[in-house]
Amino acid sequence: MESKKILHNVFQNIEVGIGEVSKVVGVSQRQLRYWEKKGYIEPISDDNSGVRRYNLSTLYLIVFIKEQLDNGFTLAAAFERSKDIKLKSKIVRTFFEHTFSDVEITDAEKGYGEIDLGDFRTEDGEKYHFKGVLDAHGRYVKIDK
DNA sequence: GTTCTAACA
DNA sequence: TGTTAGAA
Known part of the structure; x- marks a missing residue:
């Protein structure tokens, strides 16, 4: 398999538990569960154990929201900004697709x-x-x- | 030892 | 939002 795809697979399959996320990012487990209830983040859904796992993109989201919160934005505002960033990133990625060859x-x-x-x-x-x-x-x- | 939900502060 | 209880 192409190494690029392998790497993509590796990143796609990275899972982090709520404890580690909380410790590393500096967001409490209580907050993480609250954000989930609000519909802002979502754990990996495939297991029915009830134990939360987060993938890389969710981890990025959590870090982003945390940064916005630290900068004085409300949780709702932070999430809206994340959607904006996500869309812009997609536009940039699409535009530069297959370049930087x-x-x-x-x-x-x-x-x-x-x-x-x-x-x-x-x-x-x-x-x-x-x-x-x-x-x-x-x-x-x-x-x- | 970690994570869960629910409830109280 | 923090913290705690008791269970899984």
């Missing part, structure tokens, strides 16, 4: 390189090839027609 290192010492961003088209259908460049001049894009 290659990165050429131009200066290993200084950490410079060129990222192949792939082909994009304009509204009119004209195609361009983009490269993201990082060098002594900073970061910019190169466009080839």
Whole structure:
């Protein structure tokens, strides 16, 4: 199997118990159960033991909500913001799908390189090839027609 | 020892 | 929201 898929599988199958989540993220178990009752988070559903397990994406959600809470937002506001972030992330991911196919290192010492961003088209259908460049001049894009 | 629900503070 | 009780 392709290593990319294996990794994806690994991350997809990571499960964390409520105790560990609580300890690591700094959210009480009581809060976690309350958020669940409110419908903001959901444990992995496949087991009927009644013991809560959370997957990676839920863990990210929990961390995000915790951060928002620390920044003074209410729980409801935090959740709304998480939905916003999730949608935006999806848009970005879709747009950049199958890009970043290659990165050429131009200066290993200084950490410079060129990222192949792939082909994009304009509204009119004209195609361009983009490269993201990082060098002594900073970061910019190169466009080839 | 951990996690569960429910209830009280 | 914290904390505790008693059970699983």
